[in-house]
Amino acid sequence: MSFSKIKGNSKLISSFKELIKTNSFPSCSLFYGPPGIGKFMTAFEIAKTHFCSGKSGEDISLFSDDNKGEEKKEEACGKCEECIRVEKRLHPDFRIVDAKFQASLLDEPEEKQKTIKIDTLREIASFAYEKPYISSDKFIIIDKAETMTHEAQNSLLKILEEPPQSAKIILISNDKNLLLQTIVSRVFPFKFLPLSGEDLAEILGNFSIEEKDASFLSDISGGSVGKALEFSKLLEEFRSKKHLGKLLPFSMLPARTQTYEQRAKTALVLDFLAAAAAKDKINPPLNFSRKAKEINNLLSYSLWLKHNVSPKIIMELALNDYLKYGNFDFGEKL
């Protein structure tokens, strides 16, 4: 991986290279924009370049053709000891805060880590203020920063109010409005834009998605690789199940009978249909023309869902059901 392999946002990436070259990358920054457009990959590459010690080797071009004609100081070599430690997430001065990190910190399953908790931020605070072990600076990436609990955000705020002498922090967020305003005002913001259809189709090709599907998916996923990949899984399901009734076994049930996961999945299916319908792509390749009325109903239902997929509401419904029926198992009742 190198900067040149990251698609889209080329102006932004050029300015990052310049900041790295002149050693003026801000100590606390925020990368924000829709999911799946390369924010994390870019931050990771910046961290690698930050730690890389083998910047001057002539053999860089042997390692990757992509470096030809570029100033080598702006790119990590990808093969020195530091680069390899970063790649393996084993660099002692580097932390990536995400579900995986928190799971191992709290000794809990990874899939249970829906939010970033205060314990994790406490650990990060003590890490940030310690002296670096082998480098001149520490580097911290907080992925999906908007999933920090309120307490965790306040704990982060304390770090930002008194920035550690030798640590760089990059926050990554799909929705900066979910971060405390006091956090946003203390970081240098960088806005990432959705990828072009061409870039996206090329990336999807790397995931072994057929050209025809890649072009369809890039048309309907608003420049987000993450969304295109989710949609691609749905497309497979659609094809294997053939007709709509079987695709959406739960979506026509009253919403209160669904679990949070079912509703999130339903919302995704409906997002897919809405995007495909908006681009007039419902018919080919899905061949749902006779189901148009049903899809229309679903689309209006999706608007309703968008405003109602909330854990708090699910909890209220569950409590309501419990009082009424004496159990929480509302998926099985109908």
Ligand SMILES: [Zn+2]
């Ligand atoms: Zn290196």
